[in-house]
Every structure is written in structure tokens, then in C-alpha cells.
Amino acid sequence: KMDLPTQVEVVIAGTGIVESILSALFSRIGVTVVQVDKEEAYGSYNKSYNIIDLIGYLSTLEDNPISSHSNAQMDYDTSGDYSQINRKFNIDISPLHLWGKGPVVDLIIRSGVHRYVEFKCLQKSYMFVDQKFVSVPCSQADVFSNKFLSLTEKRMIMKFFKSIQNEEEYDPDLSFQELLIQMGLNEKLQSFILYSIVMLDKSSPPISVHEGMGKLNLYVSSLGTYGSTPFLYPLFGASDLSQAFCRLSAVYGATFILRNGVEILEDEEETFAGVKITDGDEIKAKYFISNYDNFPLSEYIEENLPSVQYSICITNKSLEPKSDIMFAAVPPGTVENINSIFITQLDGGMRVVPDGYYVVYLHTTYTESAQSNLENLVHTLFCGDDDEFDDKPKLLFSSYYTKKNRSHAPLPGNMTIIPDIEQHISFSEAYDVATKIFLSLYPDQEIMPEVPNPEDIIFEPEEEEQVENSM
Secondary structure (H helix, E strand, O other): OOOOOOEEEEEEEOOOHHHHHHHHHHHHOOOOEEEEEOOOOOOHHHOEEOHHHHHHHHHOHHHOOOOOEEEEEEEEOOOOOOOOOHHHOOEEOOOOEEEOOOHHHHHHHHHOHHHOOOEEEOOEEEEEEOOEEEEOOOOHHHHHHOOOOOHHHHHHHHHHHHOOOOHHHOOOOOEHHHHHHHOOOOHHHHHHHHHHHOOOOOOOOOOEHHHHHHHHHHHHHHOOOOOOOOEEEEOOOOHHHHHHHHHHHHHOOOEEEEOOOEEEEEOOOOOEEEEEEOOOOEEEEEEEEEOHHHOOOHHHEEEOOOOEEEEEEEEOOOOEOOEOOEEEEEOOOOOOOOOOEEEEEEEHHHOOOOOOOEEEEEEEEOOOOHHHHHHHHHHHHOEOOOOOOOOOOEEEEEEEEEEOOEEEOOOOOOEEEOOOOOOOOEOHHHHHHHHHHHHHHOOOOOOOOOOOOHHHOOOOHHHHHHHHHHO
């Protein structure tokens, strides 16, 4: 048994992406950190599962009230033997991308986390319309090769992209949707921009020009940074990114304890004083930060309606012949869906499924009909065992589940619960939550001072002699 510190500044419970970023931010500025997780692997609500563990996790959700997910249903061949290929699956329970020019990629580069994790750029971005995938026209080459747009529409959208450089030129009282109409874009082009580029999850309420332009510019600026789409996805699944930030935090002195829950210790004034872990060690601390899954005081937690409806499908064939790793948006109303549905497809080259398999993630904002909306799309995209002559991808495994949306009663000032973020498209919201918590505790500190490259460090003669003597 390793010796654990008896006193630190911060105890973090959970190893999801928010907690892991926080751990790295704290330890980088010299704050002492102990990070605990009741699970045996990193990731928490961003965990990646092999297929057998995924089935096990989804099967036990109704008996696991502290889990981040609920309302699971699955359909698969129960007689199938996955044992030979099980370890080649890394299925994300909360699939997320990184924007090529987003804040998380900037943090990864600045911190040196890129040394611990690999990414691939998705090959194509589509909108699903009229029962087919249509390439999103976001570059001049894409626009003029797009067979779905007329020549007039191609000219209109090129004119739009050239005219959006300066947000200040537009009436701030207009909504972004009204601006598109004012600029003469027809419904087809509006749909491309709103759901495949700005990525609205709902058709209403309208968003401001400022918000719309911000999302549009993030998409456009990320294009071409690492490939033909703005999206990066981590190899081996999302939990590899959490583990990479934890690894950086460990380099700067953080201590990690898995397979241990925590019990809150209070002082004489009944305020947080530290934790007692399952193994029996007591650790005093100034601050306690936890996700809901690891928070030990269940009486504080309230459960609301879910925030996101997910589906995971495993198939034997790509949705699009020319794109093995891809992203697609399905606008509201396409398959009788109330809200947008977003699709991510990954292949064996992403190290998330065995070669010859594909995993397709679908998600939409939760409503009472969200699962039936996803089921309609799944039945449109895939065929089942009975459809012998259908050339669509065959559905080998499918699941549906929701992400919880919890809240909590007021806590003592030195305790923080990380919110159940909706996490629709990217890791950016996780970054926003982590940096907000970091600055609330250490407002005068820089967010992740740039980590020097070891090759760039220049030793003065005295320092070189000290290094040699210490070896």
C-alpha cells in the first residue's frame, strides 16, 4: 500500500473530463491535489467501455441510482461470443469531438497533453436530407462540387461566407435566423447553416447574431486546421483524453486513487475538513470538488428530467461508402424528429472497434419522444437480420439511454459539485466549466502556464553542475 498525503489543498472525486482538466490546472500551478474515483478505470461519465462492460453497465442502470445515465434499452444477439474481440472495443458513453481551433485543443498543445493522446480528423461532414447524406458546403471546393445545390444557391452561399467577416456590420437587434433571411438565403441554405455548421439542436428559440456568428466562425476557422472537417476525435475513445490530463497532473505531483469512494469529514463548525477514503485513510483538505457520481452526500442531490437522449449502434458497413469516420446533422422534422439529431461514425482505424466494424453514435436533446425519434432514424439508416436483400448497413447492436440532469441543494463554500453538462457536440463546455471553477478558487492564477519543452530548457553552468551532481 502506497503512502498517501495526509493534507492537501484540493481533493477531487471523479476522473471525468472536467475533473481531469481541473486536476491538471491545479497541479500545474503548484496546488497539492488528491484525485479519487470509485471506479477502477478513468473517465467517469466520459468513460470508454469494451463491449461486454458496456452491456453490463447499461443492464444495471436502473439498479444504480448514482450513475450519470438512465432509461437504457438494448437489442443485440445474446448468443454472440465477443470474448475474442472484446478488448478491441472502446465505446464512448458520452461521445464528444474537439474543434480544430477550439479552447480544448489550445489547452492540449499549451499543456503538453498532446504527448499522451492521439487524434484523427473526421473525413467528412454531412447533412441528412431527403433520405441521403449530403456534403456540407463549407469551402469553395465543397460548394462547387455539391450536386445538391443549384448554381444560384452555390453563388448565394459563397457570397454569404465572404460577407460575414465583420459581426459589427449587422443589426444586433436581429436574431441570427432573421439575419439569414435578410441576406436572401433560401430555406435549404438556412438549414445547412443552422444545423450543420452552427449546429443548433432546436429550431427555436432564435439565437442572437453574436452567438450565431461565434459558432459559425468557430466552425469555419477550424476547417482545414488538421484536415477536411473541423472535428477531431481521440483515438481509443474519450476516456483517453481524461487519462492524459490526469497523467499531466501526476507529473506535477498529484496523487491518484482508484477503486475508492469518499466520506466527508467535518470540523467543529460542521464545514468540510477533508475526506476518508474507502481504504480507511483520512486526508485533510481546503477544497472538495466532485462530480455527481462520486459525491457521497446523496441527500443534497435532486434529479430532474434528462438532458440528452443517446443511441449507440454497431454495424458492419459504413453509412457512406467514401467516409469511414464522419459527422452528420439531421435537421428537425427530417424523420419526424422534434430536435436536431447528430451522428458520429468511427471505424477500426480509430481503435474503438475491431477492423471491419463501425460504431455509430446518435444523440439529440431530450424530449418525451426523443427515443422514438432516434429509433425512426436508426430504422432508416440500418437494416436488421430479417432484411436479407437490403444493402443498408446491418445493425449488430443497438442501445438507447439518457443522460441525467441533476441539481443540488446549497453546499458549504469550500465544496463544489460539477454540473451535469449537456455535452452535445464537443468538449468545449467541459473546458468552460473547469476554468470557471478554477478561477473561482484561484482568481489571480494563470490558466495552464505554457509547459516548456524539455529540449528548449537552457541550463546555466551552475545549474548544469547541480544536475550532474544529482545524477
